Amino acid sequence: MILISSCLAGLATTYDGRDNYREEIAALLQQGKAVLVCPEQLGGLPTPRPPAEIVGGSGADVLDGKAKVLTNDHRDVTAEFIRGAEQTLKIARTVNAKYAILKESSPSCGSTLIYDGTYSKRKQPGFGVTSALLRRSGIEVYSEANFKSLLDKIN
Ligand code: SF4
Known part of the structure; x- marks a missing residue:
């Protein structure tokens, strides 16, 4: 079974109430090969919600208590992001x-890049909080950019 970000399957779960639909990824759900998750909703955050970025590190640093997740209006949502990762x-x-x-x-879901914590649309290498926890737990994490290599592997 494959976990899929709900927004990639067409659910309007993004912070601004939109989706990131990718037909080939949604097809995995229709084929019974996937389960949808939205870590931020699972952590108890509403939709829509203020955009958030990891400040002071990456998802692994958040899990280790060395970095925080803050909204663009400076609310600390670290606990919700960790809860969402654990529920996922x-x-x-x-x-x-x-x-x-x-x-x-x-x-939450980034697996190569995350925003750099300055709310200026700049990205840096790193994992989101959920991706970091899944990887630590032995689950291979792919994105919409490289999922075809997973399909080649399992098909
Ligand atoms: S937390 Fe993940 S699944 Fe939920 S909207 Fe954001 S990117 Fe999509």
């Missing part, structure tokens, strides 16, 4: 997911 991992274990395809650049 719980779903992964429940459905025995070995892989995830998560939205690139998100402070």
Whole structure:
């Protein structure tokens, strides 16, 4: 089973109430190969919600208490992001997911790049909070940019 970011499958779960629909990724759900997750909703945040960025590090640093997740109006949502990551991992274990395809650049779901914490649309290498926890737990994390290599591997 594969975990998929709900926004990639067409659900309007992004911070501004939109989606990031990708037909080939949504097809995995229709084929019964995937389960949808939105870590930020699972963490208890509303939709729409203020945009947030990791400040002072990456997703792994957030998990280790060395960095925070702050909204653009300076509200600390670190606890919600960690809760969302933990709930996502719980779903992964429940459905025995070995892989995830998560939205690139998100402070939860990014797996190569994340925004740099300055709210200026600049990105830096790093994992989001959920991607970091999944990787630590042995789940391979892909994005909409490289998921075809996963499909080649499992098909
Ligand atoms: S937390 Fe992940 S699944 Fe939810 S809207 Fe953001 S990128 Fe999509």
